[in-house]
Amino acid sequence: MMAGSVLGYVALFFILRYMGPEEYGIIGFGMAFVGLFAFIADLGFNHAHIKRVSEGRDLGSCIGTFFVVKVVLTAVMIGCVLFSIFFWKVVIGRGFETPEHEPVIYLFILFYVITSLSSIPLTTFAARRETAKQQLPGLIEPMTRAPLIIIIALGTFGVFALAGAYVAGVIAILITAIILFRGYPIGKFDPKLFKHYFRFAIPIVVAASIAMISVNIDKVMLQLFWGSRFVGYYFGAQRLTAFLVMISTAVTLLLFPTLSEHHGKGEEKEIRRLTIVAERYVSLIIMPATILFIVFAKPILFLFNAEIAENATTTLQIMSIYSLVFSFDLLFFNQIMAVDRPGLSTKIAVVMAVTNIVLNAFFIPKDIRFLGINLLGMGAEGAALATAISAIVGLILLKIVTRRLTGTKWNPKILMHLVAALVMGIVLFFISDTFNIWDLFDPFWAGIIDLLLYMGVLLCMGLLGIGIYLGILIIFKEFKKADLKLFLNILDPRGIKDYVIVELKDNKIE
Numbered sequence: 132m133m134a135g136s137v138l139g140y141v142a143l144f145f146i147l148r149y150m151g152p153e154e155y156g157i158i159g160f161g162m163a164f165v166g167l168f169a170f171i172a173d174l175g176f177n178h179a180h181i182k183r184v185s186e187g188r189d190l191g192s193c194i195g196t197f198f199v200v201k202v203v204l205t206a207v208m209i210g211c212v213l214f215s216i217f218f219w220k221v222v223i224g225r226g227f228e229t230p231e232h233e234p235v236i237y238l239f240i241l242f243y244v245i246t247s248l249s250s251i252p253l254t255t256f257a258a259r260r261e262t263a264k265q266q267l268p269g270l271i272e273p274m275t276r277a278p279l280i281i282i283i284a285l286g287t288f289g290v291f292a293l294a295g296a297y298v299a300g301v302i303a304i305l306i307t308a309i310i311l312f313r314g315y316p317i318g319k320f321d322p323k324l325f326k327h328y329f330r331f332a333i334p335i336v337v338a339a340s341i342a343m344i345s346v347n348i349d350k351v352m353l354q355l356f357w358g359s360r361f362v363g364y365y366f367g368a369q370r371l372t373a374f375l376v377m378i379s380t381a382v383t384l385l386l387f388p389t390l391s392e393h394h395g396k397g398e399e400k401e402i403r404r405l406t407i408v409a410e411r412y413v414s415l416i417i418m419p420a421t422i423l424f425i426v427f428a429k430p431i432l433f434l435f436n437a438e439i440a441e442n443a444t445t446t447l448q449i450m451s452i453y454s455l456v457f458s459f460d461l462l463f464f465n466q467i468m469a470v471d472r473p474g475l476s477t478k479i480a481v482v483m484a485v486t487n488i489v490l491n492a493f494f495i496p497k498d499i500r501f502l503g504i505n506l507l508g509m510g511a512e513g514a515a516l517a518t519a520i521s522a523i524v525g526l527i528l529l530k531i532v533t534r535r536l537t538g539t540k541w542n543p544k545i546l547m548h549l550v551a552a553l554v555m556g557i558v559l560f561f562i563s564d565t566f567n568i569w570d571l572f573d574p575f576w577a578g579i580i581d582l583l584l585y586m587g588v589l590l591c592m593g594l595l596g597i598g599i600y601l602g603i604l605i606i607f608k609e610f611k612k613a614d615l616k617l618f619l620n621i622l623d624p625r626g627i628k629d630y631v632i633v634e635l636k637d638n639k640i641e
Contacts, residue, residue, distance in 0.1 A: 136374040138273035143370055145284040146293065147436040152363030154290045159366030160359060161235035161294060163350035165243050168215065170343035171208040172247035175335030176200050177254050178468060179328040184258035191316030192324050198251055199320040200328065205247045212240050228359055231290045238294040245301040252312035253304075268307040276300030334473040338480035345484035345521070349491050349514035356496040357510050365511035367439050368447040371431065372424060375417050375454035376461070403539045406466050410459065410542050415614070417458050418548040419600040422556040423593055424451035430569050430589060442511075449515035456522040463529035466537065475532055483525040490517030544609060551603040555596045563592065 146155050180197045184190060216236065220226065227233050249268070256265035279296035282288075353362045424431065428447040433440035460483075467476040494513025496506045507513060533539045563569065568588060604610035 136377065138277040139370070139374070142273065142277040142280040143367070144435055145281045147363075147367055147439060149284040149287075150290075150293070152367060152436060152439055153360045154293065154363070155366060156354070156359035156361065156363030157229065157231055157235055157290045158293060158297070159350050159362045160232065160354040161239045162242070162297075163347035163354075164215075164236050165212050165239040166347035167344055167351065168208050168211045169243050169247075169347075170340045171211055172201065172205045172243065173250075173339055173343075174204060175332030175339050175473070176204070176328055177250055178335060178473070179331040180254045181258040182331055182468070182471075183324070183327060184255060185260075188324065188327075189318070190255075191318030192321045193318075194251070194255060194315060195318035196321050196324045196328060197254075198317065200325070201247060201251055205244055208247070209240060209244065212236075228354070232359075234291055235294045238291070238298055242294075242298050242301055245298070245305050249301065249305045249308050252308040252315070255312070255315065264311045267311065268304040271307045272300040272304045275303035331471075331473060334477045338477035338484070341484035341488075342480050345487040345491075348488055349495070349518065352491055352495045353511060353514060361510050364439055364443040365446055365514050367435065368432075368443045368450045368511070368515065371435075371447060372450045372454040375420055375424075375451070376458055378413060378416055378458065402466065402470065402537055406462060406533075406537075406539050407542050410462055411544055413458055413462065414542075414545045414548045415604075415610070417455055418545075418552040419555060419597060421451045421455040422552040423559075423596055424448070426556045426560050426596075427563075427589065427592065430563075433569070434585065434589065446511045446515045449512065449519050453515065453519035453522050456519065456526050460522055460525045460529060463526075463533050463539075466533055466539065467529070470537060472536065475536070479525055479528045479532065482528060483521045486524050487517050487521035490520055493517075547604070547607060547609050551600050551607075551609075554603060555599040558599055559592060559596050562595075568592075 146158075176197065180193060184193050216233070253265055253268065256262075276296050276299060279299055280293065283292045283296055350362050350366060353365055425448045428451070429440050429444040432443055432447060464476050464480070467473075467479075491514060492506075494507050494509045494517050497508030498505045509516065530541060534541075601610055
């Protein structure tokens with residue numbers, strides 16, 4: 132996951148530095164336009180598959196049933212996207228900002244089709260807690276996409292080729308997943324089993340659809356009211372903070388089957404304990420990273436693109452807060468799902484999504500001319516603020532529900548992490564402001580040596596911050612030798628290599 136994030140940042144660096152925010156905005160819009168309909172290819176059946184497989188149902192029947200469902204839903208999704216393009220162009224007579232917009236949309240239809248089909252083996256791996264098999268395709272994807280993006284950006288091959296690099300990445304995921312999936316039984320479609328899937332998935336349908344719409348509507352609205360350049364500002368900031376959410380996503384994917392297993396055994400105390408432990412470790416990692424993004428938002432963005440640094444600093448700071456809050460949201464969402472109460476998670480997700488959509492409608496546009504309504508016109512900052520507020524609303528509701536449902540209380544250690552991270556941030560801001568560190572560099576117009584020095588200073592400031600953060604936690608005995616040993620084991624390439632080899636060699640399917 133860490134290697135994939137690094138490659139993703141390298142690719143983003145070349146896109147923003149050598150192609151610019153407008154081209155990246157077209158990519159963001161194309162991905163979001165099709166993404167508005169991507170929920171149709173899921174409709175809650177991914178979670179249902181993980182749930183039923185982790186419960187110990189016949190694996191071949193589960194895979195066969197899930198395969199048929201995914202193929203049908205993916206076909207429906209394609210039809211809906213094509214109809215939406217027809218409706219946009221012909222019925223209401225709207226065009227696209229540039230000639231590149233529509234072809235990019237068609238490429239992202241293919242992107243989402245392949246992503247949907249890849250989820251068949253990947254969710255099976257997740258359900259069986261086969262972490263290496265689940266994560267390996269995700270590593271192959273940036274290893275395929277990043278070199279292509281670098282070549283495209285340096286060769287100025289254009290935004291259509293850039294979209295093609297994203298498609299190539301998900302093709303690599305699908306091929307790798309299929310190879311790892313060999314030997315798994317694929318049974319026939321089981322109508323009775325489908326009913327069990329459907330019963331679990333149906334309460335999630337509304338939440339899944341509205342949530343997926345809310346995730347993508349901001350970029351579509353930015354395109355509609357502000358244009359591709361502002362989509363690029365927002366999408367760039369969003370991508371920079373995406374790895375924070377990835378950490379929590381990785382934890383929750385591992386946690387969900389385990390919590391489901393304990394729920395099946397009636398072990399509520401263990402569910403509470405595991406959730407609190409996961410919350411603590413996610414907080415330990417994400418809290419300082421969030422503050423580093425907030426303090427160094429402008430220097431980080433300036434490294435990628437000077438124009439974005441001038442226009443998206445506040446957006447990046449707000450998106451950092453969103454990523455922190457949403458990381459905790461994911462943990463508690465998965466607890467609710469694991470104890471077989473998808474209806475509750477649906478209601479919360481709907482509240483979050485509706486909040487996000489409504490706030491986007493007020494925050495992003497300057498006005499709605501045909502209604503004569505003046506709005507806030509905050510653009511990319513408005514989209515980020517709407518997203519962050521919806522995540523905060525969700526966390527409040529999730530804490531209330533999980534407290535009543537499983538007795539999971541708020542972990543007071545999280546507050547200690549926050550205080551330590553804030554102290555770290557204040558010290559770093561004082562140092563950088565007092566010595567005017569960033570005024571010494573101009574990486575956009577200087578040579579490669581100055582650019583490397585700039586990156587080195589950023590890295591040193593980050594390491595200094597982590598040292599301050601851990602020092603405070605050690606003083607208050609919140610970071611111990613056991614925590615250090617755990618993180619070192621996670622980061623140890625030898626341990627990871629041995630684990631991956633063992634898992635990939637073990638083809639025994641029970």
